[in-house]
Amino acid sequence: xxxxxxxxxxxxxxxxxxxxxxxxxxxEYKGFSVEEIQKLRRALQKEGGDYMVTKNTLAKIAVKGTxxxxxxxxxxxxxxxxxxxxxxVSPAKVVAKFIKETKKGAIVGAGLEGNLLSAKExxxxxxxxxxxELLAKILGSINSPASGIALSVNAVMASLTRAIAAxxxxxxx
Numbered sequence: 001x002x003x004x005x006x007x008x009x010x011x012x013x014x015x016x017x018x019x020x021x022x023x024x025x026x027x028e029y030k031g032f033s034v035e036e037i038q039k040l041r042r043a044l045q046k047e048g049g050d051y052m053v054t055k056n057t058l059a060k061i062a063v064k065g066t067x068x069x070x071x072x073x074x075x076x077x078x079x080x081x082x083x084x085x086x087x088x089v090s091p092a093k094v095v096a097k098f099i100k101e102t103k104k105g106a107i108v109g110a111g112l113e114g115n116l117l118s119a120k121e122x123x124x125x126x127x128x129x130x131x132x133e134l135l136a137k138i139l140g141s142i143n144s145p146a147s148g149i150a151l152s153v154n155a156v157m158a159s160l161t162r163a164i165a166a167x168x169x170x171x172x173x
Contacts, residue, residue: 007058010054010055010058011058011061011062013052014052014054014058014059014062014063014081015062015066017050017052017081017083018062018063018066018068018083019066020083020085021068021083021084021085022084022085022086022087022088022112023083023084023088023089023091023092023110023111023112023125024068024071024081024082024083024084024110024111025081025082025083025084025091025092025095025107025109025110025122026071026074026075026079026080026081026107026108026109026110026111027079027080027081027082027095027099027105027106027107027108028077028078028079028080028105028106028107028108029053029078029079029080029105030077030078030104030105031104031105032102032104032105036098036102036104037051037053037080039098040082040094040095040098043094043098044082044083044091044094044095047084047086047090047091047093047094048084048085048086048087048090049082049083049084049085049086049090049091049094050082050083050085051080051081051082051083052080052081052083053078053079053080054079054080054081056075056076056077056079059071059072059075059079059081060072060075063111067111067113067114068111068114070111070114070115070116071109071111071116073109073116074108074109074116076108077108079108082094082095087130087131088112088125089125089126089128089129089130089131090130090131092107092110092122092123092125092126093126093130095107095126096123096126096127097126106119107119107122107123107126108122109121109122110122110125112125
């Protein structure tokens with residue numbers, strides 16, 4: 001049986017993660033081995049997140065007074081929380097990919113900007129493009145007109161050069 005100090009430390013650790021997090025994805029980890037949980041945790045840490053297995057009662061206490069308070073509705077059964085500290089999409093992507101690969105566990109819900117997302121909404125969040133992909137698309141859209149102008153100017157210059165060369169060759173002959 002866990003001591004009161006252990007529980008208090010666990011609640012404090014959860015609270016500090018929640019305060020830093022932009023998103024919290026609630027997962028059911030039933031069937032995961034310790035090695036699989038470690039693998040998922042490492043994958044999330046590479047993406048600027050974390051993964052923490054916790055008891056429902058401790059999680060309910062930890063989310064009180066935070067923007068993730070709405071998550072208490074989905075704290076049922078064996079749960080773990082995936083936190084995203086850098087962006088909102090990557091934790092959901094990593095968890096969804098891991099669940100798909102292992103065919104174990106499930107996304108139960110997520111907390112984002114004070115709102116509770118259902119399991120379907122959390123999975124939809126995982127299908128969104130990442131921040132880097134969106135920035136690349138925006139840069140491509142911005143760069144496209146400039147590239148078109150540069151290609152047009154180059155084409156005009158090349159045509160002019162060919163015309164001058166043709167006139168020169170014609171006069172030389």
